[in-house]
Amino acid sequence: MSKISQYWQIAQDTLSGDQNADRVVPPSGYTASLTTFVSFAMAFLTVFALALFLATGRLADRWATELAGTSTVRISAPAGQMDAQAKTVLGILETTPGIASARLMSEDEQRRLLTPWFGVDLPMDNLPIPSLVEITEEGVGPDVNGLRLRLQAEAPGAILDDHTRWRRPMVKAAQRLRLLGGLSIGLIVGSTIAMITLAAQAALSANGQVISVLRLIGARDNYIAKAFVRRFTIRAFLGGLIGSLIAMLFIYFLPAVAEEGAFLTGLGFQGVQWLLPLFIPVIAAIIAFVSTRFAANSKLQRTA
Amino acid sequence: MIELKRAGFSYGGGAILADVDLHLTKGSFHFLTGPSGSGKSTLMKLCYQALFPSAGTIKVFGKDVRAMTHDDIAIIRRRIGVVHQDCQFLDHLSLAENVLMPSQVSGRDLNDDLQNMNQLLNWVGLTKQINSLPPQLSGGERQRAALARALILSPDVILADEPTGNVDWEMGQKLLNLLIELNKMGKTILIATHDMNLIRVAKPQVAARVLRIQDKRIVAGGADL
Numbered sequence: 001m002s003k004i005s006q007y008w009q010i011a012q013d014t015l016s017g018d019q020n021a022d023r024v025v026p027p028s029g030y031t032a033s034l035t036t037f038v039s040f041a042m043a044f045l046t047v048f049a050l051a052l053f054l055a056t057g058r059l060a061d062r063w064a065t066e067l068a069g070t071s072t073v074r075i076s077a078p079a080g081q082m083d084a085q086a087k088t089v090l091g092i093l094e095t096t097p098g099i100a101s102a103r104l105m106s107e108d109e110q111r112r113l114l115t116p117w118f119g120v121d122l123p124m125d126n127l128p129i130p131s132l133v134e135i136t137e138e139g140v141g142p143d144v145n146g147l148r149l150r151l152q153a154e155a156p157g158a159i160l161d162d163h164t165r166w167r168r169p170m171v172k173a174a175q176r177l178r179l180l181g182g183l184s185i186g187l188i189v190g191s192t193i194a195m196i197t198l199a200a201q202a203a204l205s206a207n208g209q210v211i212s213v214l215r216l217i218g219a220r221d222n223y224i225a226k227a228f229v230r231r232f233t234i235r236a237f238l239g240g241l242i243g244s245l246i247a248m249l250f251i252y253f254l255p256a257v258a259e260e261g262a263f264l265t266g267l268g269f270q271g272v273q274w275l276l277p278l279f280i281p282v283i284a285a286i287i288a289f290v291s292t293r294f295a296a297n298s299k300l301q302r303t304a
Numbered sequence: 305m306i307e308l309k310r311a312g313f314s315y316g317g318g319a320i321l322a323d324v325d326l327h328l329t330k331g332s333f334h335f336l337t338g339p340s341g342s343g344k345s346t347l348m349k350l351c352y353q354a355l356f357p358s359a360g361t362i363k364v365f366g367k368d369v370r371a372m373t374h375d376d377i378a379i380i381r382r383r384i385g386v387v388h389q390d391c392q393f394l395d396h397l398s399l400a401e402n403v404l405m406p407s408q409v410s411g412r413d414l415n416d417d418l419q420n421m422n423q424l425l426n427w428v429g430l431t432k433q434i435n436s437l438p439p440q441l442s443g444g445e446r447q448r449a450a451l452a453r454a455l456i457l458s459p460d461v462i463l464a465d466e467p468t469g470n471v472d473w474e475m476g477q478k479l480l481n482l483l484i485e486l487n488k489m490g491k492t493i494l495i496a497t498h499d500m501n502l503i504r505v506a507k508p509q510v511a512a513r514v515l516r517i518q519d520k521r522i523v524a525g526g527a528d529l
Contacts, residue, residue, distance in 0.1 A: 024405070026396045213392045216352075217453065218382035219409035221374050300374070 024210060024227045031203035035232050038195040039239030039284045046188050047247030047277045048267075053181030054276075055267045060174035063167050071141075073102075073133040077157035086131050088155045093135060096150075098142035105132040130157075189287065196288050200232055200295040211303065225296035232292040233285050240284030244277045305330055305365065305461050305492050306351050312359035312520075313346055320346050322520040323360070328461065328494055333487045333510050335503050336496040338517035344496040347517065348465045351494065352384050353377045365460075382410050385454025389466035391446050393438035393453075399425070400434045403453045410457065417456060424452040428482065444475035451482060461492040468502055476502060484510045 073093070077085045086104055093102035110132060114122055135142075144162055151158040204211070207228075214224050251268045269276065306328040313321045321343045328334060328351075338344050349355040350362055353369050362369045364380055372380070393402045400421060407417040425431050428448035433441060441449060447467055454462060464483060468476030480502055487493045487510055497503070506512055515522050 023397065023401075024394060026394075209392055210394060213394055214405075214409060215378070216354075216381065216386055216392070217406040217409060218378050218380075218457070220378040223409050 024214060025203070025207060025231055026210070029203060029206060031199045031206065032231065032235055035196055035199045035288065036235045036239035038192060038199065039236040039288070040243035042188050042192040043240040043243030043280045043284055044247045046185055046280050047244055047251065049181050049184040049188060050276060051251055051267050051269060053178055053185065054269060054273055056174050056178040056181055060171050060178055063171040063174060071135045071137065072161045073135065073151065073158050074130045074161050075133065075155065075158045076130040081157070082131055085155045085157050086133065089133055089151065089158045092147075092150055092154060093133065096142050096147055098137060098139055100136045100138035102133055102135045105134055189283075192284065192287050193291050196232065196236060197291040197295050200228060200292040201299065203228060203232075204296060204299045211300070221297070221300040224300060225293060228296050229289055229292045233289045236288030237281050237285035240281030244280045248274070248277050307363045308350065308357075308360065310360035311350060311357040311362050313343075313350060313355060314358045319520055321350075321517075324522050326515070326522055328492050330460070330492055331487070331490050332492050333484075333512040334494045335506070335512055335514045336494060336517065337498060337500065337503070337514060340498060342517040343520060344498075344517060345465055348463050348494070348496050351463055352381060352386055382406065382457050383460050385457075385459040385462040387447065387450045387454050387462070387464040387467050389469035391450035393446070393449070395438050398435050398437060399430065399441070399449055402438060403449065403456055406453060406457045420456060421452070424455055428452045443470035444472070447471055447475070447479055448482075451479065455486070459491070461494070462486060464493070464495045466497055467495060468497065468499060477505060480506055
């Protein structure tokens with residue numbers, strides 16, 4: 001029998017087996033409450049770390065996609081020369097390698113872009129607002145420096161605004177933040193393992209008399225270990241479940257970020273991602289099961 | 305049943321027992337005497353594998369204890385009932401649950417042993433205390449409860465380490481009578497005691513062999529009784 005199927009069998013026995021077995025361990029004791037609390041706290045934190053991980057992932061993806069997309073040419077010229085310069089710019093862009101398409105943005109589109117800053121009643125006609133040409137890039141994109149020089153020579157009022165470039169460090173930052181979220185999850189899992197192992201070891205030490213009585217009357221190590229493992233597994237699961245549900249509620253009731261300006265895509269879950277936190281109690285139970293089993297086996301092996 | 309050959313036990317560099325030879329045959333009754341600290345309890349522990357010999361061999365039910373795994377020891381202990389002077393129980397469980405615990409840990413059907421338990425508690429006179437918690441029992445009651453627990457699986461051997469140490473003379477005699485009765489049912493009994501009066505009382509009732517630990521070895525004792 002492989003190690004995994006052996007553990008699966010033990011897990012089944014532990015959870016479905018003799019329910020009286022765990023009564024041999026006294027119900028009181030701080031270690032039991034500690035396990036529930038640790039599991040609760042860690043699950044709560046894991047949900048937030050997971051939300052951060054997913055949100056920063058979405059942010060990095062969105063910004064990375066947009067990076068591969070577009071740049072803009074801004075044309076600032078006297079009213080009489082605006083159309084001529086726009087025409088020149090479009091002509092230059094059409095013949096520039098690395099540019100899939102270029103189009104002059106309409107007044108309505110520009111108004112929509114400015115609305116967040118100036119409101120809906122912006123008198124566009126009275127303001128010297130530059131014209132914008134949206135460029136869709138292809139392949140590795142155009143030779144930006146060469147294009148700038150050409151625009152400067154042929155349409156002096158045109159400035160290539162490589163506006164997507166500033167997002168590179170932002171994407172990098174988002175990716176780092178994602179890594180941080182992943183690391184946090186790893187650290188939380190590691191801490192949970194350490195805390196539950198310590199709690200299990202403390203429980204085993206505190207119940208030395210229980211172990212010696214059980215040994216005296218012919219209990220196998222597996223029986224004794226199961227009594228502790230079952231208790232810790234169930235407590236870790238319950239703590240994890242409560243922690244996850246409360247954290248999910250907090251996240252659900254966070255203000256919708258899109259309404260505030262959509263700078264971030266929102267710390268939270270989308271669609272089926274809401275199912276992910278529900279795996280946390282199961283993982284907490286698995287951690288408790290393996291940690292307690294390990295602690296119990298070590299302790300029982302050391303004692304006659 | 306239990307056989308020690310030139311068995312010795314050392315702790316922290318000092319020998320506690322040396323060259324001990326002992327053979328507990330089926331249905332035999334032995335008293336083990338000796339002054340306090342002579343190694344009686346150590347010898348008892350060697351018999352039920354709470355300790356392992358540092359020299360010589362010990363065979364329990366034909367199997368060398370050094371070759372035993374933890375699981376083997378657990379199985380062996382179901383055939384050996386142990387009663388200590390300071391009996392330990394699971395203090396959060398009732399007397400009934402404690403007495404039934406050996407059945408539970410060995411995976412037997414508890415319903416089958418319920419009747420056994422009631423008979424045993426009746427036999428040791430603890431029927432009224434069936435729902436009491438161990439800390440609520442007196443010293444004598446705890447000794448009798450330990451005896452009931454030791455007997456629930458109907459073991460072949462009963463090892464009693466100072467079973468009358470914490471009880472008055474009357475209760476001590478009562479416990480002794482219970483052990484003699486068990487011996488008459490074919491159980492092998494080894495009682496460690498420093499109470500020579502107890503042995504005097506037992507002698508007319510049972511063919512007991514008296515052993516004495518002297519200078520870390522077992523010698524025949526009881527000639528003066």
